[in-house]
Amino acid sequence: MGSEGAPPPPPASLIEFNITGFKKFHGVVENPTEVVVGRIEEYLRKHGMPAGTVLGSCTVLEVAGEGALLPLMQLLSSSSSSQSVINQPSIETTANLQEGKLDVSSLPNTEKKIVWVHLGVNSGAFNFTLERRAVNEATFRCSDELGWQPQRIPIVAEDGPISHIRETTIPVRDLVTTLGKNGFDVMESYDAGRFVCNYVYYQSLRHSALHGNISFFVHVPLFIMINEERQLEFVAALLHALAFQLLN
Secondary structure, three states: OOOOOOOOOOOOEEEEEEEEEEOOEOOEOOOHHHHHHHHHHHHHHHHOOOOOEEEEEEEEEOOOOHHHHHHHHHHHOOOOOOOOEOOOOOEEEOOOHHHOOOOHHHOOOOEEEEEEEEEEEOOOOOOEEEEOEEEOOEOOOOOOOOOOOOOOEOOOHHHOOOOOEEEOOOOHHHHHHHHHHOOOOEEEEOOOOOOHHHHHHHHHHHHHHHHOOEEEEEEEOOOOOOOHHHHHHHHHHHHHHHHHHHHO
């Protein structure tokens, strides 16, 4: 009798997902990641976040490297470290999802894991590509949207040569398997290119390594290959798969 209808205990840890996409750029008039990032919060409010997670931010980035580095670093630093106690999130969900809101004030000992999910477009792709790593090289095939076109220079000079690699801590192969079983055409990649996607991913991986966070990058195709609704479904499924991996 006293336990009937009692809420479940709060989670020991909570994941805060932060999602980024990019604006349009040379050769891509409509960037699908800008559309998806612009709609994903509303989509998740309707369809639900994974248990034990919150949506921290949804940001569309300039397609630029060095000239957009300061706002990128400010964004990456905007969420506190993974050791911090949670603050009020924009979308809440734990075991009491059915009741609506999560009262974060009741979770004083809950630690927050910060996860950055970066989305970029590959205009020649037919499927979703999960990027395992980024390389310390900026070699832009064309100028970025702020006019910068580096050739074979290190993204972070302190990291050494342009051959230096940083890898995500996410088990990419397991994600590919899980998402494939859910009906998505997805593959693993060891090469995120040398343009802005790789530049942002490398900076994010480095920042995450220094601050105890997690960074991950996904290339998506144009909407003519996989439509907008299916891409929203994919991002939601990706968050569910990531939550399962990180909370179990």
